[in-house]
Amino acid sequence: MSLARILDTRALVNCRFRAAVAFACRRAAVAFACRRAVVALAASLLFAGASLAADRVAGANETMNMEPGARSAALGSATMAVDGDYLGLVSNPHQLSSVRYLWASFSHTAYYEDTRYDFASAVIPLSEGQGLGISFARFGADDIPYIREGEPLPEGNDYNTLSYDDWMFSATWGRRLFNRFDLGVGFHLLYRDMDQTGWGFRGDASLRYRVVDELYVAGLLKGWTSSATTWESGEFEYSAPEFYLAASYSLPVAYLYGKLNLYWQGAGLLHREARALGYETDDDVGGRIWESPLDWLSGGRGGIEFAFDFGLSVRAGLSSFTTFKSVTAGAGLTIAKFLRVDYAFESHPVLSPVHRVSISVSPYLFAHAPKPEPEAARRGSVGSSLLGAEPDEPDEGPDSAAPQAASEAAPEGTAQPAGQADGQQASQTTSQPAGPAPEASAPQSPVVEESSDEVLEPAPSGGVYWEE
Template identity: 25%
Template structure:
């Protein structure tokens, strides 16, 4: 394989922006300020300090009519009363894709035995570390990410990046959070098999004759969050949270400036005795251009439910109710377990 130096792209690794944990997705990802479990390695690593022992999380979702599969697993543990460690793995892939580039042999005959299968998959492995600052109520966390992307035998890439997150909780229980993703800019460098790529060019004369770009850049993003939980009669609570999701590029987000685009999100979680949860959220506000060149506003409403008993929590989320936006639609299930219950 040989890589060629070409113009770098500005966007990559969008699979790392889909999100994890059905509980968070049910609240439209408005969790930057209050995330406080094993899934904090993804949302804000500072929240890992709330993990008292050891936790495991699993999630699965299907997209595009079950064509693409999204899988996630994470583990976190407390190191001591002032630090914690976590690791997570994400895979987003499409398997068993038909490779018909060799369908026609050298004599021009169609031979179905020459059809093969391949997969295209994106992997993200994140190592997280969190620590409490000497200042009361302030914690920080750091992520180191390794990105691996594979397109059959045609091409593959490696990428590396870093995130940093901060959480603050005031005396009156207001919570603030900041998450800076890809703070150093994440680079993916592709290696392309020229012989395999040539089969595509031969299969479609006049198309795909040039090798694609071999360097991708993921620009920094930021999330700002605020949250507060309100208690009612001791048994009931309502968690309200708001996020401002910022990209330092011009996009279709509802707030679109020359140097930053901002997409707000709001989420709510109603809880009964910290056992039964009902969730709702709205986000992904986008300005969409119609066929007549007019602008319309789209948004993504989500809902979810959850149940927790003796350290085991099962959550479900239905994203993009009614297909209101161009976002990914799915039924999402996730599991979270406090592993300490198995050693008691």
């Protein structure tokens, strides 16, 4: 066989091999495209089926809306307006912008029929004007007796029991945007173990604005991702987003050695909702603000708090302005800079009263002194007027220690002998350089101080005497 024929045969084989490879590649590409189309079609059908099977309900993931903290509960559950209650991060994530120390908070609530709500949260300052919050909660009841259908009634305590639980995990973040704005974002996950298991999810966003030094207005977009729940049976439920407004105002009362705080939180703005707490009628549905402003205002809640300078706080509020039977009350005590205890009592027109207890501990303040006050707070920005900011100890330095020592050495009202005072003036005069006569040599009129029932005048010897 000649060399030319051999080369032609190899060229033909190479061409056929390349053609086969190209055909295989085209076939693989077509198959891959078909698979992608099938997957996309299946996903679209699945999404369409889920959309058709989704049920819009009111109050999906309602456990996320329950108030855990005793302080906010005593103030009518106006959690959005209360700053410094780190058990209310679900409804108030923007308060994390003012966190300066690490805090761990715990609460316990005993409801009716042995139903309990336990909540724990931790806040971590990330930087100045920024913080992170993590919360974990369980709401449920244990030892519920049940009998299967067809089984005989048990005798004594020999019966089966079950538990219903809602487990919630929440992550929140807050940051100060500008001098007057604070932003908060939160994501909440719920696992439900009832007659069937289920998962729930919701995302929230809030914004707070400082109108004046002690007046704040806040808004919360609850469920901007929609509040969705999926069940083991394949059922899918969701609730549409809702928007809320809140406000707080603080007024120092020097005569009573404390501060008066007012809190208000409005009803939902976007949807109609039930206002009545007595369950007497089913048609008592509240209108939106543009439909009935007075009815919308009646669906709000609020509270009043007086915080004494020595650490005691007394609180009262209404969880619904529709009835005075929803009154709430409570108290709080700052035992130390690192330890706070709160208690709340909540009444209800139908159900039994509820008692809440919460405690907050700061590991940082337990082991360290408070940090110096930020420079921005000294200039009167948001950080200095936050209602829940931790108190700082005044800075003690050599400049402040000297006057304090001098004041302690010479008590008020102690008179010096005239000769000693003249001698001190003479020594000071000799030590100073010669110059023009000071203005102090001019005759001075005696200073008279008046009190409620007496007149104080300086004595000739330098002391003080009084006349009735």
